[in-house]
Amino acid sequence: MIRTRLDSLRVQLLLLIIGSLVTAQAISLWLFVDERSLAVRAAIGAEAAGRAANVALLLERAPQDLHASILRAADSPLARFRVDAHAAVDHLDHRAGGAVEAGIRSLLGTEDTREIRVELHEVERAFPPMRTVPPHMAAMHRQMMHDKITGLELTLSIALADGAWLNIDTRFQRPPLQWPVFSAVSFGLTAALLIGVACWYLLARLTWPLRRLAQAAESLGRGEEGKPIPVAGPREVRDLTDTFNLMQERLVRTVADKTRIMAALGHDLRSPLTALRVHAEMVEEAETRDALVTSIEEMQDMVERTLAFARGMAISEPPETVELGDFLTRLKRDMLDAFQYETGAPLQIRLRPHSMRRALRNIIENAVRYGSDARVSYTREHDRVLIRVRDHGPGIPEAELDEVFEPFYRVETSRSRETGGTGLGLSIARSILRSHGGDVTLQNHPEGGLLVQLELPLSQNSDSQDRTGS
Structure with a gap:
């Protein structure tokens, strides 16, 4: 039963339309998520560049005994600042960090020529605990992130005036796949309106005339008297219906003409056979008379059978x-x-x-x-x-x-x-x-x-x- 329904032209076209809508929506959602990922990456990069430039300037202008306080104040659950003798970034990746480096230099000043190194790569490991985060908040953060963050890590190394390096580790997750409720409702209403009204009506205009045509062909094959099918539907279906109506008319007319000719021929033979029977009865020689009568009776029987055959071909009942x-x-x-x-x-x-x-x-x-x-x-x-x-x-x-x-x-x-x-x-x-x-x-x-x-x-x-x- 299910296979029979799937063989229906209307069902197959509906499945094709629904599949196309779902595929288009999935591609749009994937592109939307990718755009969100790029936007989040750019925003976090800009925010990290701004904070790194400000901390570097503040460390160079503040007394040495305030450096530890400045670093603690700059730390956050997803960003860690520290001053080391060596740069944390040992190679340059300008393809990923060119925009970040440009943002830092714009904040430091155009005349500043210090070395700035940027590295961006994927990570999947636990983030080191922050110095400024209370233990209970750190535990809640680890539980929320399942003890590790899977995403991107941005590492910055900025050369300070005293020869040390300011190293910053910043991490952020890739945006999860999200389908807002409004988008889901909008997609459902659009699909229902498109399929339930427009497509269903158009498919009905296509399939109903075809179904009616198939029923008429079946009735014609059964020998039932067929009436012309009303012409409806798209142009191709209307042309097919006109052709079928013409074929049905010609076929019925041809059969009727042949049947009428055969019946007329058998009927017209009755009169001369009757006359022959009368003449045969007048033959005096008994043997010849009996032979003639037998042949005439056989011919009369064949005529009656021919009329019966013609009636069998006729479609009147x-x-x-x-x-x-x-x-x-x-x-x-x-x-x-x-x-x-x-x-x-x-x-x-x-x-x-x-x-x-x-x-x-x-x-x-x-x-x-x-x-x-x-x-x-x-x-x-x-x-x-x-x-x-x-x-x-x-x-x-x-x-x-x-x-x-x-x-x-x-x-x-x-x-x-x-x-x-x-x-x-x-x-x-x-x-x-x-x-x-x-x-x-x-x-x-x-x-x-x-x-x-x-x-x-x-x-x-x-x-x-x-x-x-x-």
């Missing part, structure tokens, strides 16, 4: 939805138990009852005539139903299994109507089955006899009820 088991039971009763019937599971099938009854009668009567008995059963295979009629007769040569469906073809080569029919029974049956969107095939059973298999499409109501029940 309205289709009905019937339960196949009840339909076969009534047929068995009407034929005075001429065949054995194996009941099966209830199946709803759409057919023209009188035409289908005629097709089954022809096949069952052939089975009883040439195979001495007939056994009828049916099963369901996917969206089709198979009706099997088996006899225990001699069967049909393999080379003639397809030829027997040709009009007036007889396996029994004599012209006697007592030993064989006119050869139209199977032709009429196949025409009726194909007008229902099905077909009929013959095969010799491995255990002897002939197996006739009638294939018909299931009713859509039956199929939907079965899916609901399963």
Whole structure:
């Protein structure tokens, strides 16, 4: 059931649109987070540069005994100041620290040429405890940061006038991935509005005409009388609908013309045959008269069969939805138990009852005539139903299994109507089955006899009820 829904054009297009929206939103969020990271890095670099320049100037201008107090006051949970004999930065990384160095020199003065070293790299280790932070605040800070900070470390080394170095360690986390509530609500409303209103309406304009077209094609294949489909939807769908309507009109007209010609031909032959019968009765020689009458009667029978064949091809009876088991039971009763019937599971099938009854009668009567008995059963295979009629007769040569469906073809080569029919029974049956969107095939059973298999499409109501029940 789920796979069937996923095969729907509307569902696939909706999934494509939703996937595109989610992908676009994810890319936007990633770019937004990267921009935030760059902004935070620039802000912290600027703040570190300002504090480092001010502390360096203050240390050079303040007495020596105040240096320790100045360093303690400058410390913070994420920044550590100290004065060492050697620079903490042993190499230069101007790609990462050029902006920081420029900020420091702008605060120190343009004439200041002291050496400034900057290093920026990723770290993942515990930060040394700050001198000015109380123990309980340090513990809370470590717990909040899970005892270590994963992010970036900015190390500055500024040369002082007395030859010492001011070393500053500053660390900051990369900004975590955040999706504000407002952004989430905005995305949800936009997606709902786009999919629920615009896309659903547009997809409905596309899929509903296609579904209606598929139903019309199925009805035409079943032989039901089809009406022109209303033209709707996009231009391509409208062109397809116009083409289908034209094809349906031509097909129905062609079949009707051929059927009408055949019926008219058979009807017009009745008058000359009747006249021949009258003239034949006037022949005095008995042997000649009987031969002529027999030939004329055979021709009259063939004309009647031709008219019956034409009526079998005509699509005039309205289709009905019937339960196949009840339909076969009534047929068995009407034929005075001429065949054995194996009941099966209830199946709803759409057919023209009188035409289908005629097709089954022809096949069952052939089975009883040439195979001495007939056994009828049916099963369901996917969206089709198979009706099997088996006899225990001699069967049909393999080379003639397809030829027997040709009009007036007889396996029994004599012209006697007592030993064989006119050869139209199977032709009429196949025409009726194909007008229902099905077909009929013959095969010799491995255990002897002939197996006739009638294939018909299931009713859509039956199929939907079965899916609901399963």
